[in-house]
């Protein structure tokens with residue numbers, strides 16, 4: 001997500017200009033009925049630190065996220081940690097059953113680097129129990145005809161690599177990552193055919209090294225993130241080359257990267273400055289990583305802007321590192337597919353920042369982000385449902401990067417209410433709208449191979465702790481054993497998967513009704529089962545959480561309702 005102040009401060013100003021410049025979005029008005037190409041892969045996603053728990057069990061080393069969440073108050077909302085998360089480490093069978101119930105074709109998850117290599121260094125120690133855990137999980141998926149799509153690094157760097165070398169600030173990470181990824185190819189590559197090197201590296205370096213909102217919590221304004229990204233891009237390239245040289249012939253898999261970006265729509269199409277600003281937004285967001293990988297270098301507009309500002313700030317060299325000629329050719333062409341994560345859209349207008357304000361990724365872009373207050377806002381602050389932006393981003397990626405095979409690796413919506421809410425009709429609308437725009441993008445010619453909805457479970461959402469719930473399955477975090485309950489969207493997504501799209505208006509309408517019917521039975525299940533366990537553990541709970549109060553009230557209302565009916 002973006003710096004929120006930019007959004008909250010500026011939306012007020014947007015209304016009059018927006019009304020003058022555009023009226024709705026005509027293309028979205030027409031829902032497109034049709035099906036996806038045969039073999040299109042449907043899935044859900046997650047990551048290790050967000051779900052596994054067992055943070056210090058069976059030989060796992062600490063990650064920067066363990067250190068970050070343990071380092072004191074105020075780092076994460078509610079001072080939550082991922083120490084036990086969803087306990088997924090202990091629930092291989094149960095979670096596999098949920099995936100089967102959803103009838104997905106693939107599951108996207110990540111390997112925990114410090115679970116496999118406790119110190120981060122392959123030459124030092126390989127944790128066999130970590131290998132065993134992922135072996136069991138991958139085998140359970142395959143047994144159920146679910147294709148594993150595996151992320152090598154989803155933000156949980158081994159803490160020792162941070163302490164010893166400064167993490168991604170240090171070029172030595174390239175080789176450590178290279179050796180780690182090589183271990184993964186060797187151990188799992190006979191069964192895993194889809195590899196993602198990095199997940200949303202932009203957020204990783206921006207929040208980890210610029211704003212400090214994520215581990216390792218550094219604030220090296222306008223420098224640290226560019227340096228970290230530079231090493232990430234080279235590390236990605238090294239992993240791809242290693243796969244290409246050593247494993248591809250035998251294993252026949254694909255290696256790509258997953259990049260997240262919101263769509264940036266020019267605020268005012270009659271203003272060339274806004275059009276340029278929107279282009280710049282996309283280049284700083286997506287092009288930063290995609291351009292080196294697809295074209296061999298950073299986007300020209302990044303080099304120009306950061307170079308110019310660096311000079312004005314009295315620096316002899318640009319804060320954006322340079323690739324040597326050799327590195328350019330080494331990095332270029334190192335993705336077998338493009339993974340795209342996407343959640344929402346922004347309007348973009350030009351806004352010049354003075355160089356004297358100091359180096360920062362935000363100021364380097366010379367733009368502001370705005371939102372339309374009429375867009376439906378979902379659970380996460382700043383997350384608005386704007387399906388048409390998805391199609392535009394997909395079309396943009398198609399034309400910018402030479403029509404690559406695209407896997408949508410993340411797309412989803414979080415829960416608006418803190419309270420238990422299995423009737424997630426708003427998520428059903430989001431799914432329907434966004435998946436339909438993806439179908440239109442395929443009709444436009446984009447080569448989209450699969451779609452991963454975010455996420456399987458409610459999980460640890462980084463600086464938001466457990467407050468943002470993205471899951472198809474509700475997780476009762478306050479109850480021992482972390483029971484899971486299906487939300488109504490499970491039923492809906494299942495129907496989309498079964499039909500491989502949206503066959504006709506009548507059928508799609510019945511899905512909606514059918515899905516909503518399930519939530520009363522599910523609510524009942526949630527209300528009765530864990531209520532008992534709540535009572536059972538009541539003595540352990542000092543202060544009842546908002547969540548459990550909500551459940552309690554919901555359960556009482558339901559009981560009353562049932563009584564009055566019978």
Ligand SMILES: *[C@@H]1O[C@H](CO)[C@@H](O)[C@H](O)[C@H]1NC(C)=O
Nearest residue numbers: 164165166167169170171172
């Ligand atoms: C990278 O790590 C090496 C070895 O610890 C150290 O000598 C070097 O100063 C580090 N570089 C940076 C930029 O931190």
Ligand SMILES: *[C@@H]1O[C@H](CO)[C@@H](O)[C@H](O)[C@H]1NC(C)=O
Nearest residue numbers: 121122123172175176178179
């Ligand atoms: C990476 O692996 C190679 C081959 O086993 C080894 O020679 C090298 O020292 C390793 N690099 C690091 C940084 O551990």
